[in-house]
Amino acid sequence: MNPVENHTLDHELGERLATSGFRFTSQRRCVYDVLLQKRDHPTAEEVFQRAKRQMPDISHATVYNCLDALVACGLVRQVQLERGATRYCPNMEEHCHYYCDECGAVFDVALPPEATSMPGPKGFKIDHYEIAVHGFCADCVKKK
Amino acid sequence: MNPVENHTLDHELGERLATSGFRFTSQRRCVYDVLLQKRDHPTAEEVFQRAKRQMPDISHATVYNCLDALVACGLVRQVQLERGATRYCPNMEEHCHYYCDECGAVFDVALPPEATSMPGPKGFKIDHYEIAVHGFCADCVKKK
DNA sequence: CCCTTATTTAGAATGATTCCAATTATTGAC
DNA sequence: GTCAATAATTGGAATCATTCTAAATAAGGG
Numbered sequence: 001m002n003p004v005e006n007h008t009l010d011h012e013l014g015e016r017l018a019t020s021g022f023r024f025t026s027q028r029r030c031v032y033d034v035l036l037q038k039r040d041h042p043t044a045e046e047v048f049q050r051a052k053r054q055m056p057d058i059s060h061a062t063v064y065n066c067l068d069a070l071v072a073c074g075l076v077r078q079v080q081l082e083r084g085a086t087r088y089c090p091n092m093e094e095h096c097h098y099y100c101d102e103c104g105a106v107f108d109v110a111l112p113p114e115a116t117s118m119p120g121p122k123g124f125k126i127d128h129y130e131i132a133v134h135g136f137c138a139d140c141v142k143k144k
Numbered sequence: 145m146n147p148v149e150n151h152t153l154d155h156e157l158g159e160r161l162a163t164s165g166f167r168f169t170s171q172r173r174c175v176y177d178v179l180l181q182k183r184d185h186p187t188a189e190e191v192f193q194r195a196k197r198q199m200p201d202i203s204h205a206t207v208y209n210c211l212d213a214l215v216a217c218g219l220v221r222q223v224q225l226e227r228g229a230t231r232y233c234p235n236m237e238e239h240c241h242y243y244c245d246e247c248g249a250v251f252d253v254a255l256p257p258e259a260t261s262m263p264g265p266k267g268f269k270i271d272h273y274e275i276a277v278h279g280f281c282a283d284c285v286k287k288k
Numbered sequence: 289c290c291c292t293t294a295t296t297t298a299g300a301a302t303g304a305t306t307c308c309a310a311t312t313a314t315t316g317a318c
Numbered sequence: 319g320t321c322a323a324t325a326a327t328t329g330g331a332a333t334c335a336t337t338c339t340a341a342a343t344a345a346g347g348g
Contacts, residue, residue, distance in 0.1 A: 021325095022325085022326090023313085023314055023315075023324095023325060023326070024314080025313075025314075025325090025326065025327080026313095027326080027327070028326095043304090044304075044305080045303090045304075057327090057328080058327085058328090059327065059328050059329060059330095060305085060328090060329085060330095061305090061306080061307085061308095061327075061328070061329080061330095062326080062327055062328070064304095064305065064306075065326070065327075066326095069326095078226075078227065080224035080225065080226065080227070081224065082224065083222065083224070083230045083335085083336075084303080084304075084335090084336080085303080085304060085305095086227045086304085086305090096262065098264050098265050098268055100268075101271065107264075107265045107268070109262060109263075109264055109265065111262065112262060114258070118240065118253060118255065118256060119253075120242050120251070120253055120277060121242055121251045121253065121281065121282070122282060123281070123282025123285060123286075124242055124244075124251070124277075124279055124280070124281055124282060124285075125279045125280045125285050126277055126278075126279040127245065127278045127279040127280070128277075128278050128279075129275070129276070129277055129278070130274075130275070130276040130277075130278065131273070131274070131275050131276075132224075132273070132274040132275075133264060133268075133270055133272075133273055133274075134270075134271045134272050134273070134274065135268055135269045135270040135271040135272075136268070136269045136271070137265065137267070137268055138265070138266060138267025138268060141267060141268075141269050142267075165294095166294085166295095167293095167294060167295070167344090167345055167346075168345080168346095169294090169295065169296080169344080169345075170344095171295080171296070172295095187335085188335075188336080189334085189335075201296090201297080202296085202297090203296070203297050203298065203299095204297095204298085204299095204336090205296075205297070205298080205299095205336090205337080205338085206295080206296055206297070208335095208336070208337075209295070209296080213295095227304085227305075228304090228305080228334080228335075229334080229335060229336095230335085230336090289348100290347105290348090291346100291347090291348090292345100292346095292347090292348105293344100293345090293346095294343105294344085294345075294346100295342105295343080295344075295345085296341105296342080296343070296344085297339105297340100297341085297342075297343090298339100298340105298341100299338100299339090299340105300337105300338080300339080301336105301337080301338070301339090302335100302336080302337070302338085303334100303335080303336075303337090304333100304334080304335075304336095305332105305333080305334075305335095306331105306332080306333070306334085307330100307331080307332070307333085308328105308329100308330090308331080308332090309328100309329105309330105310327105310328085310329100311326105311327080311328075312325105312326080312327070312328090313324105313325085313326070313327085314323105314324090314325075314326085315322105315323090315324090315325090316321105316322095316323090317320100317321085317322090317323105318319100318320085318321085318322105
């Protein structure tokens, strides 16, 4: 990533954080960078491990704090796919997750707009959809 | 519930367990009963508390074992709505969960068949869908 | 009724997340 | 730029959720 892009990203990240009442910190930039660099839906622990490579003193609690801030300001989504650790996803476009119950692989698939148009409980104010499709990926189907 | 219904349910539960290679036990019946009695998407801990009222010696590990067996034989669904404890749902019809991020209430809503018809990754074998709609329930909208 | 083997049990162990109190860093006002 | 106010970070302890373990018990087929 070149310096100009970097600077632009920092600026946008700062704005997003600020409008939700959060401060811009180097840790939050680092955590957001980690998520953008490898979009494989890492757990908080995995984010922590990767962030430590760039920022050796970052702590566990800070990673959770940063992830929560990024979720709260709409830059990152929390993804719950199985019992156990939550995963994080910086793709904010409408999409669903195909999840391989065998190997744990996750595939983002764009959502057709009509997929999210069911009538809900009366008065319910929708914030967002979380659509997970469970099954077996092509590789794991072959192996059986 | 009258004895005849009870007996029928036991029989069906036994068959379902057997066809997946599980044995019928009083603990599994108890856990399944608990889920059927109050369909509020309890966590494993809540199931444990309720099951203990009917079966004081049932253990934590057994509740997890029973829930896993019921999920494996297709009588119960696991539902992941937020960071933290997994919830359990005995409604096996195609439906999605409207989840109030404020108060934690969960509403089952039947799915129109066209909602689950998106093209997925090549070769992916779909097992089932988990659709969660996050937002605020009518009550919580009013309170603000 | 006996045998085999799955299941249950209590408690320890692990994993994921949150809490805490002290320190540090960011931001806005001057 | 300096200062004060306060949000964020830190490391570690604490808590919550789940899994593991080894011994005791119970199902189900023959």
